[in-house]
Amino acid sequence: MKTQTLKIIALNDEKAIENAAKMLRDGRLVAFPTETVYGIGCRAEPKAIERLDHLKGRHPEKRYTLHVGDFQQLLQYAPKLSARAKKLVYNVLPGPLTLVFEVDDEFLAKQTKKLGPDVANLLYRDHTIGIRYPDNPVACAILSAADCPVVAPSANPAGQKPAANAQQVRDYFDGQIATIIDAPRFPCQYKNSSTVVKIDKMGVEILRQGAVSEERINQLATVCVLFVCTGNTCRSPMAEGIGRKHFANILGCSVDELDKFGYIVTSAGVAAMPGIQASAEAVKVCSDQGISLATHQSALLTAQDVADSDYIFVMSRGHLNSILSYFPQAENKCFLLDENGDIADPIGQSVEVYQRCFKQIEQAISRRVSEIL
Numbered sequence: 396m397k398t399q400t401l402k403i404i405a406l407n408d409e410k411a412i413e414n415a416a417k418m419l420r421d422g423r424l425v426a427f428p429t430e431t432v433y434g435i436g437c438r439a440e441p442k443a444i445e446r447l448d449h450l451k452g453r454h455p456e457k458r459y460t461l462h463v464g465d466f467q468q469l470l471q472y473a474p475k476l477s478a479r480a481k482k483l484v485y486n487v488l489p490g491p492l493t494l495v496f497e498v499d500d501e502f503l504a505k506q507t508k509k510l511g512p513d514v515a516n517l518l519y520r521d522h523t524i525g526i527r528y529p530d531n532p533v534a535c536a537i538l539s540a541a542d543c544p545v546v547a548p549s550a551n552p553a554g555q556k557p558a559a560n561a562q563q564v565r566d567y568f569d570g571q572i573a574t575i576i577d578a579p580r581f582p583c584q585y586k587n588s589s590t591v592v593k594i595d596k597m598g599v600e601i602l603r604q605g606a607v608s609e610e611r612i613n614q615l616a617t618v619c620v621l622f623v624c625t626g627n628t629c630r631s632p633m634a635e636g637i638g639r640k641h642f643a644n645i646l647g648c649s650v651d652e653l654d655k656f657g658y659i660v661t662s663a664g665v666a667a668m669p670g671i672q673a674s675a676e677a678v679k680v681c682s683d684q685g686i687s688l689a690t691h692q693s694a695l696l697t698a699q700d701v702a703d704s705d706y707i708f709v710m711s712r713g714h715l716n717s718i719l720s721y722f723p724q725a726e727n728k729c730f731l732l733d734e735n736g737d738i739a740d741p742i743g744q745s746v747e748v749y750q751r752c753f754k755q756i757e758q759a760i761s762r763r764v765s766e767i768l
Contacts, residue, residue: 434547464538627664
């Protein structure tokens with residue numbers, strides 16, 4: 396076999412990009428640059444994967460990572476994203492990150508029916524799938540144009556350093572692969588492997604250190620939930636306490652460990668006077684349910700609070716309108732806590748009224764936390 400070099404100078408070179416994409420569709424092996432190192436693209440089908448295994452010197456049981464060229468392709472293969480997964484995906488991708496998603500039996504059966512058992516068995520191993528969306532325009536253009544599932548392990552024989560330019564690929568595989576994409580204007584920037592992260596309902600686990608640090612991953616995958624009322628002394632403090640309890644129960648941790656599991660739950664008021672304790676009635680009804688508001692101090696909602704939050708849940712339509720009038724950029728993350736209607740202010744009323752308020756907040760939060768997780 397003669398290995399050809401296909402030079403791509405600009406992204407509008409549609410003929411060259413389609414040529415590379417067609418070779419992938421036809422089951423041939425095509426080396427292309429990513430932002431980390433070169434990958435050897437291969438259609439995810441048994442015969443092509445067998446050739447790739449032989450080329451790489453890899454055991455057939457070793458899995459490969461699906462590579463996609465856009466978010467639409469990613470969502471075709473990934474399960475429904477949790478809040479942490481969604482935040483990480485849209486903050487980092489495209490980028491030097493490989494995400495390993497857990498999938499359940501229902502999703503796997505659906506994908507098997509859609510893709511066929513041979514392809515599904517190659518992509519989904521042990522109820523997981525690894526997906527990579529590289530930050531290299533040439534790679535993405537080829538992957539999108541291929542319009543078929545493509546895996547792309549690093550371009551090197553087993554045990555050797557991954558190739559980071561077209562010549563290094565040729566030194567390794569000349570005469571053994573169909574094509575090497577040479578894109579001098581779109582080189583491998585990092586020359587280091589991607590970080591591999593596993594995401595499940597319980598959290599984020601670094602499987603392999605790479606171009607994105609563990610500290611940065613944890614920062615980008617932390618979900619901030621903010622509850623807002625008027626004075627931040629009754630409804631939103633109760634919501635904060637209830638929310639923290641619900642998250643902790645589902646995640647199997649204590650409320651003090653929530654931040655380690657990637658969730659920060661806070662509260663504020665649109666007209667709060669800072670430093671005021673929670674009302675005595677709010678403290679009592681929460682205490683009766685094992686929730687402590689003893690250290691709560693009211694806080695005025697700030698622009699930074701709005702910017703830092705991923706979900707803002709308000710007690711009434713008036714709160715929603717107030718926030719959106721000052722911070723219209725929060726439109727896609729600010730919601731009524733109880734989508735069935737307002738949660739009335741119990742301030743100055745009896746413990747019984749607070750108990751009814753607590754119950755309404757708890758029922759609404761149970762639904763919201765389930766949606767987020």
